Amino acid sequence: MLSAILITLALSGCEPKFDFGGIDFEPQIIVEGWIENDEAAHVILTQSITMDMDTSGTSLADIAIRWAKVTVSDGETEEVLTGRMDKNYFPPFIYRGSRIKGVPGKTYTLKVEYSGRTLSAHTTIPAAIPIDKLEVNKCEDSDTLYQIRLKFRDNPEQTNYYKTFTQIVPEETRFYSAFMGTVSDEILNEGEADIRVNRGMRHTQLEKYTPYFSVNDTVNVKLTQLPEEGFMFWSSYENEIINGRNPLFPSNTNIKSNVEGGKGIWCGYGKTIRKVVIADSIGTPR
């Protein structure tokens, strides 16, 4: 009898169909744009895909927007970004600037013109925050997994927001949003902040995701200070990734965007990057 019960309890996808057809779908232009201190602007443009699609798959050629006019202005200078193929990103097409480099304290305006639509967004680059220390510790119950803690000085006189990214080189060709890596200084210890840095998370990763690092991983840790609109975006972004499919704490609110006329984020970051190699014994940050 037990075996009969066990067999029938096996999880299964169900037959009843959901009706996705009742809502008119118009693809939205999605902006993933950033400008960091001392760096040129980067913008990836894509369009949203209807949920009611053929499950045979959509080509990335249909998602990436390649023929947009993307303009960045710092209030004094204006620059049209150049779009090009770049396999370091997914989808592999990105618009880059060259003349305008990010300066902390300055405000940058993004304008995207495509197919008769115009999108715009503004952002400011906050000051970069030095990383005081990176600490590597072995996980409590594992001999092969390691975690990183990051220490930096938070100015208790100001309201500050932070976001961390990681990149494992050479496997990863760009920085990814660190899992649970968005924080307001409201909850940080006064003075020296001590936060955990988890491995960047992405759905395009084929292996099972773990927030930890392995021996011999070379990890670039990026600590950024970002403006409030960036914090709001990344908080809702992480909520969606963590809880989009979790009935205990379901997420069903749209990600907060600062892009008028579209979705996504145009954000200025004050960044600091440090590299750490996970050694066999307790790691020594380099």
Place this chain on the structure above:
Amino acid sequence: MAKFVFALLLTLLPHPLLKAQNPDSIFLKKDTVYQLELQEVEVSAHQSGQIMSGNMSGRISLKANQLQSLPRFLGTTDILKTIQLTPGIQTSGELNAGLYIRGCESGHNQIMFNDVPIYNPMHMLGFFSIFNNEHLSEGSVYKSYISPQYGGRLSGTVNITSKSELVDRTSVNGNIGAIASQATLQVPLGRKSSFYLSGRGTYINLLLGLISLDDDDIKPRYGFQDYNFTYIAKPTGKSKLLLNAYFGKDDFSVEEYYYQANGGLSWQNAAVSLQWEQQTSNSSRMKHTAYHSYYNNELKANLSGSLIRFPSRIQDFGYKGEYRFRTGHTYWLAGVDYVHHHVSPQHPYTENLFTASESEKPKKIITHEYGAYAQGAFTLNERISAHAGLRYSGNLQSGSRTFYHGIEPRLSVEYEWRRNRKFVFAYTLQRQYMNQVVVSGIGFPTDFWLPASRNVPAQKAHSLSLGYFQSFHENDYEFSIEGYFKKLYNQLEFNGELFDMVNQAYRIDEHLYQGRGTTFGIEFMLKKNAGRFNGWISYTLGNSTRQFPDIDNGRAFAAKNDRRHNLSAVCNCKLNDKWELSGIFVYATGNAFTMPTALYLIGENALNEYGPHNGARMPAYHRMDLSANYWLRRDSKRESMINFSLYNAYGRQNPIYLSVGVEADKDKGAVRISPKGQSLYSFVPSISYSFKF
């Protein structure tokens, strides 16, 4: 993380069922008013009663000992699940612990165990209720005219009572089921007192150890147990003392390798009451109840030294006093009640995540909730009778000047058109000072309670109902049709997100929207009371909407539990002295939910774009359960019976949530989206053995 928390659910199992009350009901006056004398009611173990009775009198009653004949889920009979088969009360389906009456939220109902409020009456994320059927006497449901003795909630009242009869010999009964078993001991202590002791536990961990999950890296464990104790003393023929105690706990835990995570969800309920009933004269009696109720829950996760916890707790100390008396042909009821609430609303704590030490704890909220009421039952003439009641209630928060209060008039008028045919009109105004904040949307123990405070106003509802009730063929058949309309004020919607709670300062008031609600509908019921073949069909056509200025620009939207159609059919057939067969069929419009309509990529993660709030529907829920009882022995002292049940007999895979699978293939430059509903199981057979000696 989502997978880790969600693993909680994927390993748990479901269950249904219920029963009912005494017949002749239809034109009995409300027994809450007319039972003035303390009487012993001997309930024989196998009396041939109906599964449900009393709906015609406005009080649906389910006798616990009649529930045995209905289909069981994994061998367990459940009174609260059976209540869901009655008109106006929704079939919640799997993974939903809520009780939804007439389009209201689960937290709008007062669920009581021996007059003590229970704040989360479910085990196993809703598959079982906390009520151990073998320890119970009956369950009563009020949803139209709510007597003013019941306050503090906007919708229905459910009161489950333990057995309270003296016994003359020691006996044991029990049930051995597929994943849980229970036993009840009944012991006389002289001629004037007795006690009952029940215990119930699950051994589902044995099964979980055998089940091979898709993901070998997840190790779930789950357990629940509950205990009931009842002491009855009748020192004189006119007085009765009852001591009832309940304690139950659920623990779910998961270990996951890749996240190096362990954690889980746990919750406990406790309820203790001391009741004294005294007949003070031939036409009056009084009842005093002192009680304590406790509920807490906690969701926690430990990610290799980084701890995240979400605890919440509510603790009540209360008193209820009531006095019933008669003057001429008028029956009176008057009383007072008071509850001292200690509430710790859900609040996040983190350790070693963003801070080195554990975050600061918020203060406990203490409130005083009270009520005073009176009701008269009048007979105006041969055809017209009425109940008129008035309740005054209030809520004061300690340490602040926040004070809510108001009157709650209640009225019911019955017009007996012809013999065994009547119309009943009812109006009630109800106020609610303890609000449930719905986090999960489906009654999971992550939902928590929050008292009315400066930024969270008291809730209020106006309710109207009009019904026609008829019995025929010597009460062998009953038919009813009843329409209802409710207007709800100061409703709450929670918009907090899990990550927002831990990565910034969390102030719950900032995550609550306030708005209004409207529900209306019509209920039908056709019931066959007598004969070897009996049962009922109940159908509700309903509509429930909410309107919040901060949601969808103030556009009215469907309540999550808005159900256009809700059908339940129950039949029971006694073939002979050995065999009983029964079946249940339920059909319900799918719940409203906020559906992702599009998807986009940022940072190589797929993100949902959601459509209008509650703008989509889950597929319809339907299910048939079948059951057969085979009596091995059945006499006044000994019983043994085997139950064979087939839950979800035709294997309908009712989805419990929408899952959106995303596969992005960098090499092929393609992304594949596969949204599909996920169900827990197809059909579930079970066998259980019940005994009494």
